[in-house]
Amino acid sequence: MNAVLGFITQPLAHDFMQRGLVVALLVGMICAMLSCYLVLKGWSLMGDAVSHAVLPGIVLAFVAGLPLALGAFAAGLGCALATGYLQAHSRVREDAVMGIVFSGLFALGLVLFVKVETDQHLNHILFGNMLGVQLRDVAETALIALPAIAFLLVRRRDLMLYCFDPAHARAIGLQVGFLHYGLLVLLALTIVASLKAVGIILVIAMLIAPGAIGLIVTRRFGPMMVVAVLAATGSSLIGTLLSFHLDAATGPMIVVVQSLLFALLVVIRQVRLALAPH
Amino acid sequence: MNPSRLPGDRPAIMVDGVSVRYANGVTAIDDASFRLFPASICALVGVNGSGKSTLFKTLMGFLAPAKGAVSIAGQKVADALKQGLVAYVPQSEDVDWNFPVLVEDVVMMGRYGHMGLLRLASKADRAAVDAALERVGMSALRHRQIGELSGGQKKRVFLARALAQGGQIILLDEPFTGVDARTETAIIDLLRAMRDEGRLILVSTHNLGSIPDFCDHVILFNRTVIAAGPIETTFTEANLIRAFGGVLRHVRIDGSDLHDDADARRVTVLTDDERPLVLYGERDREKLVAPDRPKA
Numbered sequence: 001m002n003a004v005l006g007f008i009t010q011p012l013a014h015d016f017m018q019r020g021l022v023v024a025l026l027v028g029m030i031c032a033m034l035s036c037y038l039v040l041k042g043w044s045l046m047g048d049a050v051s052h053a054v055l056p057g058i059v060l061a062f063v064a065g066l067p068l069a070l071g072a073f074a075a076g077l078g079c080a081l082a083t084g085y086l087q088a089h090s091r092v093r094e095d096a097v098m099g100i101v102f103s104g105l106f107a108l109g110l111v112l113f114v115k116v117e118t119d120q121h122l123n124h125i126l127f128g129n130m131l132g133v134q135l136r137d138v139a140e141t142a143l144i145a146l147p148a149i150a151f152l153l154v155r156r157r158d159l160m161l162y163c164f165d166p167a168h169a170r171a172i173g174l175q176v177g178f179l180h181y182g183l184l185v186l187l188a189l190t191i192v193a194s195l196k197a198v199g200i201i202l203v204i205a206m207l208i209a210p211g212a213i214g215l216i217v218t219r220r221f222g223p224m225m226v227v228a229v230l231a232a233t234g235s236s237l238i239g240t241l242l243s244f245h246l247d248a249a250t251g252p253m254i255v256v257v258q259s260l261l262f263a264l265l266v267v268i269r270q271v272r273l274a275l276a277p278h
Numbered sequence: 279m280n281p282s283r284l285p286g287d288r289p290a291i292m293v294d295g296v297s298v299r300y301a302n303g304v305t306a307i308d309d310a311s312f313r314l315f316p317a318s319i320c321a322l323v324g325v326n327g328s329g330k331s332t333l334f335k336t337l338m339g340f341l342a343p344a345k346g347a348v349s350i351a352g353q354k355v356a357d358a359l360k361q362g363l364v365a366y367v368p369q370s371e372d373v374d375w376n377f378p379v380l381v382e383d384v385v386m387m388g389r390y391g392h393m394g395l396l397r398l399a400s401k402a403d404r405a406a407v408d409a410a411l412e413r414v415g416m417s418a419l420r421h422r423q424i425g426e427l428s429g430g431q432k433k434r435v436f437l438a439r440a441l442a443q444g445g446q447i448i449l450l451d452e453p454f455t456g457v458d459a460r461t462e463t464a465i466i467d468l469l470r471a472m473r474d475e476g477r478l479i480l481v482s483t484h485n486l487g488s489i490p491d492f493c494d495h496v497i498l499f500n501r502t503v504i505a506a507g508p509i510e511t512t513f514t515e516a517n518l519i520r521a522f523g524g525v526l527r528h529v530r531i532d533g534s535d536l537h538d539d540a541d542a543r544r545v546t547v548l549t550d551d552e553r554p555l556v557l558y559g560e561r562d563r564e565k566l567v568a569p570d571r572p573k574a
Contacts, residue, residue, distance in 0.1 A: 089302075161387050
């Protein structure tokens with residue numbers, strides 16, 4: 001018993017672990033809620049795209065002396081909008097357009113990053129620096145994540161209906177454009193909020209795995225979201241604690257725990273299906 | 279609050295000189311006009327790419343006409359939609375059947391327009407869902423995930439959603455794809471009952487043979503209205519050939535192949551590779567032959 005307690009309390013005796021855990025839980029929660037919509041809407045690649053695209057925004061915001069989050073948000077949203085525009089005005093399919101737009105923006109970001117002298121570490125932008133977050137970063141993450149969580153809670157049914165049947169949503173007079181762009185704005189905001197903790201590469205996993213976990217263990221949207229949030233926050237907690245004891249990188253450890261959980265659930269499900277009486 | 283029955287003497291849908299252009303410059307609909315009245319079932323027939331789905335999208339306000347006007351129950355499309363007057367039953371292949379929703383959840387989606395911001399179901403909403411499920415005979419399966427249903431049951435769930443919504447104008451996209459003949463008859467009975475309660479039902483279909491079974495009106499469409507009117511006078515071989523050009527399978531049996539005597543009647547089979555349309559009679563006096571259908 002004491003060993004278990006120690007496993008939890010020992011890391012949390014440190015300020016940086018406390019801050020890291022708060023950020024990990026916040027990021028896990030908002031990413032999990034959003035991931036339910038992304039997985040169901042078939043927008044997993046969109047998370048990939050928007051997160052890569054924030055890099056040039058970060059560098060340009062640094063040059064202009066603006067908050068980095070602002071530049072990241074603008075670039076991320078710009079990528080999503082550009083993808084939509086190019087897809088509507090060319091014969092190339094959406095996945096191909098997205099591939100071009102986000103890898104192009106990511107490459108531009110790398111070129112700029114190498115050219116411009118910044119105070120940022122590329123490693124931290126790509127993979128996060130969860131245990132290096134300051135109180136200011138915690139506040140910034142909360143400032144973005146909490147309103148986003150509130151919006152998702154209030155509009156969760158409208159968004160679910162929009163993902164399931166946009167034609168019906170429109171036919172009963174819902175503001176489909178608002179819901180569509182609302183989701184994209186939330187996606188960009190969530191990625192910005194996750195930047196400090198898990199970075200732009202690992203956030204992709206956090207935006208897919210919880211929704212996928214929720215989808216395989218439930219048959220209804222409400223429970224799916226609850227399971228996704230529990231899986232994500234649970235992984236954040238376990239991953240953060242493990243990273244302390246194993247002296248491993250925190251963000252990647254959270255993603256590893258989440259991915260193992262997903263794999264485990266898939267295996268359990270397959271075994272149950274195989275054993276189920278026909 | 280349910281939208282009440284539409285006045286029978288005024289058009290439920292009025293399409294007046296409507297042209298629709300896509301952003302890439304393609305004109306999908308060119309100067310189309312027609313009127314449809316409540317308490318009728320109208321088939322919308324045309325080849326793939328004839329603009330049928332574009333017409334549906336225009337009726338639901340997805341697309342704004344470049345020219346002309348659409349009015350629904352005497353109002354602008356957006357206003358009619360806000361009152362929940364228009365219900366849409368999607369094509370099976372447009373639905374993600376793995377989506378984590380139960381039968382009753384889908385029917386409840388018909389009530390969202392009647393709910394507040396948080397979409398919390400009231401007693402009236404639950405009662406409407408119960409009644410709609412009962413009506414289509416799906417009460418027993420209300421806790422199934424939608425992917426666990428047969429083709430006909432899936433269709434009935436979406437019809438129940440339209441009923442729960444209180445829609446007076448129901449747009450159906452290819453309702454009989456993946457549905458067996460017995461279920462098709464059950465769905466047709468349901469559509470007839472909905473018509474008799476004063477609803478207008480507009481059905482887009484390739485299933486030419488079923489149309490005389492349950493439709494009162496037909497619109498033959500190919501980028502514009504080729505012909506529109508009652509089935510008896512409008513759903514003719516000549517009009518179908520005009521609307522479809524050469525793409526219909528067309529088999530004619532007459533003379534010594536059909537009769538041992540000088541009987542001038544002939545059999546004509548027209549099909550778009552679904553249930554065929556069969557006509558029998560003398561030239562220009564052929565009658566629709568409705569093959570026997572299993573009774574539900």
